[in-house]
Amino acid sequence: MDNRTFYNEILTAHNLHPYNKHPLPNPGVWKRGVNPSCGDDILLQLTLEDGVIKEGSFVGTGCAISQASADIMLDLILGKTTEEALRLKDIFLRMIKGETEEDELEELDEAICLRDVSHMPTRVKCAVLGWHTLEEILKKPEEEDGASPLPTTTE
Amino acid sequence: MKTTFDVNKIRKDFPLIDGQPLAYLDNSATSQKPVQVLAAVEQFYREQNANPFRGLYELSNIATNAYEEARSLCAEFIGAKDSCEVIFTRNASESLNLLAYSLGRGLTAADEIISTVAEHHSNMLPWQHTARAIGATVRYLHPDREGNFSLEEFKSLLSSKTKIVAMTQMSNVFGRAIDLKPFIDAAHEAGAVFVADASQSIAHMPVNVQELDVDFLAFSGHKMLAPMGIGVLYGKAKLLEKMPPFLTGGEMIEYVTLEDTTYAPLPHKFEAGTVNAGGAVGLGAAIRYLNAMDRTAALAHEDALTARAIDALMQIPHVNILGAKDAADHHGIVTFTIDGVHPHDVAAILAEADIAVRAGHHCTQPLHQYLEIPSTTRASLMFYNTFDEIDRFADAVSRIRSLMGYND
CATH class of the missing domain: 3.90.1150.10 (Aspartate Aminotransferase, domain 1)
Structure with missing residues (x-):
C-alpha cells in the first residue's frame, strides 16, 4: 500500500482540528442535516445581518469527509452575503459532479481538496451534507425550531 | 492447525x-461464485429451460427435475427428513417474512415472541411488524460483549405465552457460533416453535436441522457461493402443513373456485408463481461444490x-x-x-x-x-x-x- 490517498492533509486537518465546530451561543438560524444511511449528522448554525453571514458554526458527528467539508465551507462563507454563499455552493456542487472550469475552482479555496469525491459516488452525500444544509437554511430558515435539542458532539 | x-x-x-x-x-x-455454479446456471437456461411443473412436454419435465434435484440437494445438505420440507424463496429475508406472516396468523394479542438484540434486521423487523399488527409482544434476549447468550436469561423470558422464538445461529457482527440446541429444547418445553436464522452460519459450520430439532431454519444462497435471488426456508412438514400460505397465485393451488381454494401440498403451497429455477440449480451446484471439497x-x-x-x-x-x-x-x-x-x-x-x-x-x-x-x-x-x-x-x-x- 502506498501513501497516496484521497484523505489529503487539508481534509484530515479540518477533520481533526475543525475551527468552526462548536455551538454558537445565540444563533439566528439553524438547520439539522442528516445522512440516515451512514449516520452523518450535523447542526449548522448561522447569524445573519443585513443579508451577510456574520457568524456561523456547526456541531455533530460523521465521517471525516462530512465534517471537514462543513468546516471548510464555513471558512469560505463567513462574512459573505447570502447570495455569494449560495453562488459558492453552486460551484461546489458542480465540482462534486465534475462539471467545473479550473478558474471557477480557485474561488473554492481549500474546498478544492474534496474535488476527487466526484470519483467516489458513495461519498458524495458526505461531502455535500454541509452545503445542502446551508442551501436549506438560507432558503427556509428554521427559526421556529428553537426548542429542539441540538446534537451533541462526540469528539 | x-x-x-x-x-x-x-x-x-x-x-x-x-x-x-x-x-x-x-x-x-x-x-x-465458483465457475461450477455459473456453468450450472448457464446450462439450465441453455439446455433445460421451460417453466417447471407447467408443461405437459419433455422439456418442462427436464426443468422440473433440475429444480427438484436442487431441492433434494438442499434437504440433504441441512439434514432434513424430507425434501418437501425445503421451500425455495428469494433469500433469508423472504423466508423469515413468510414465517412471520404465516405463523403470525395464529397469534393473539396475549402471545409473546422472543428474539435477540443481536439479530440481523431480517430476523427482527418481520417479528416486530407481525407483533405490532396483532398487539403481541416481542421480548429480547441480550448478548454479552463476546456475543454469547445466557440460557438462564432465555429461560426467564420463556413462559406459556411464548409462541415463537427467533434467533440467529451466528451473528454477522460477532461470528460466534451459538449452540442453539439447549435454547431449542427449552423453547419446546415451553410449547413454542423455534426459528433459526442460518444466513451467516450456513457457509461457515455444518448445519443439521434434525440434530438440532429446530422447527424452522432460514438462509440465503448468495452467501454460500450460489447466485443472488435464491434462498431457503426449512420447516418441519407437520408444522408447514398446518400453516396458511404467504404469497398466493400460480402453481400453489389444488383447486380454485371464485369462493374458495384448496392449496397444493408441500412444498408448492409456499412457492407461488414461476419459481427461480436457474437460481435453485445454481444453489444445487454450490452445494455440490461444497460437498466435493x-x-x-x-x-x-x-x-x-x-x-x-x-x-x-x-x-x-x-x-x-x-x-x-x-x-x-x-x-x-x-x-x-x-x-x-x-x-x-x-x-x-x-x-x-x-x-x-x-x-x-x-x-x-x-x-x-x-x-x-x-x-x-x-x-x-x-x-x-x-x-x-x-x-x-x-x-x-x-x-x-x-x-x-x-x-x-
Missing part, C-alpha cells in the same frame, strides 16, 4: 478474485485466516475488535473500530488499497445501539481468502491513523 488445504488451487474456481489485486473481505455481504480442511483454513487477522489487529494500537477474545469463536468475522476514525473512512482507505470490507451497522442497528458503538468496520473471510490478503489488510489497517493525521 496444520492443513493440506490448497487455497491456490481453489482460487482457480473463482476468476473474479484469482490473480486479481482486490482482496475481497466482504463475504458476509455476499460470497463470490474437504470441508473440514476448508473451515480450518478459515479459522487460521481469522486467527492471523485477529492476532495482527490486536497488535495495532487504537484498534478494538468486537466479540470473543478467542479467534476460534469468530468464524471468519472480524468486526472492529479504530479510535478517532469513522468506519466509512476506514473502509474508504482500505478500498484505496484494493481491500473490500463493509462499514456501517451491518443491518444490526439495535445491536450497535446496545453496544453503544455507532458503527463498525467488518472484514469477513471465506475459505478462498489467503494469508497474503490478511497480511495486506492488517498492514493497511496499521497505517490508517497516520493517514488520517494522527501522530501516534
Whole structure:
C-alpha cells in the first residue's frame, strides 16, 4: 500500500482540528442535516445581518469527509452575503459532479481538496451534507425550531 | 492447525478474485461464485429451460427435475427428513417474512415472541411488524460483549405465552457460533416453535436441522457461493402443513373456485408463481461444490485466516475488535473500530488499497445501539481468502491513523 490517498492533509486537518465546530451561543438560524444511511449528522448554525453571514458554526458527528467539508465551507462563507454563499455552493456542487472550469475552482479555496469525491459516488452525500444544509437554511430558515435539542458532539 | 488445504488451487474456481489485486473481505455481504455454479446456471437456461411443473412436454419435465434435484440437494445438505420440507424463496429475508406472516396468523394479542438484540434486521423487523399488527409482544434476549447468550436469561423470558422464538445461529457482527440446541429444547418445553436464522452460519459450520430439532431454519444462497435471488426456508412438514400460505397465485393451488381454494401440498403451497429455477440449480451446484471439497480442511483454513487477522489487529494500537477474545469463536468475522476514525473512512482507505470490507451497522442497528458503538468496520473471510490478503489488510489497517493525521 502506498501513501497516496484521497484523505489529503487539508481534509484530515479540518477533520481533526475543525475551527468552526462548536455551538454558537445565540444563533439566528439553524438547520439539522442528516445522512440516515451512514449516520452523518450535523447542526449548522448561522447569524445573519443585513443579508451577510456574520457568524456561523456547526456541531455533530460523521465521517471525516462530512465534517471537514462543513468546516471548510464555513471558512469560505463567513462574512459573505447570502447570495455569494449560495453562488459558492453552486460551484461546489458542480465540482462534486465534475462539471467545473479550473478558474471557477480557485474561488473554492481549500474546498478544492474534496474535488476527487466526484470519483467516489458513495461519498458524495458526505461531502455535500454541509452545503445542502446551508442551501436549506438560507432558503427556509428554521427559526421556529428553537426548542429542539441540538446534537451533541462526540469528539 | 496444520492443513493440506490448497487455497491456490481453489482460487482457480473463482476468476473474479484469482490473480486479481482486490482482496475481497466482504463475504458476509455476499460470497463470490465458483465457475461450477455459473456453468450450472448457464446450462439450465441453455439446455433445460421451460417453466417447471407447467408443461405437459419433455422439456418442462427436464426443468422440473433440475429444480427438484436442487431441492433434494438442499434437504440433504441441512439434514432434513424430507425434501418437501425445503421451500425455495428469494433469500433469508423472504423466508423469515413468510414465517412471520404465516405463523403470525395464529397469534393473539396475549402471545409473546422472543428474539435477540443481536439479530440481523431480517430476523427482527418481520417479528416486530407481525407483533405490532396483532398487539403481541416481542421480548429480547441480550448478548454479552463476546456475543454469547445466557440460557438462564432465555429461560426467564420463556413462559406459556411464548409462541415463537427467533434467533440467529451466528451473528454477522460477532461470528460466534451459538449452540442453539439447549435454547431449542427449552423453547419446546415451553410449547413454542423455534426459528433459526442460518444466513451467516450456513457457509461457515455444518448445519443439521434434525440434530438440532429446530422447527424452522432460514438462509440465503448468495452467501454460500450460489447466485443472488435464491434462498431457503426449512420447516418441519407437520408444522408447514398446518400453516396458511404467504404469497398466493400460480402453481400453489389444488383447486380454485371464485369462493374458495384448496392449496397444493408441500412444498408448492409456499412457492407461488414461476419459481427461480436457474437460481435453485445454481444453489444445487454450490452445494455440490461444497460437498466435493474437504470441508473440514476448508473451515480450518478459515479459522487460521481469522486467527492471523485477529492476532495482527490486536497488535495495532487504537484498534478494538468486537466479540470473543478467542479467534476460534469468530468464524471468519472480524468486526472492529479504530479510535478517532469513522468506519466509512476506514473502509474508504482500505478500498484505496484494493481491500473490500463493509462499514456501517451491518443491518444490526439495535445491536450497535446496545453496544453503544455507532458503527463498525467488518472484514469477513471465506475459505478462498489467503494469508497474503490478511497480511495486506492488517498492514493497511496499521497505517490508517497516520493517514488520517494522527501522530501516534
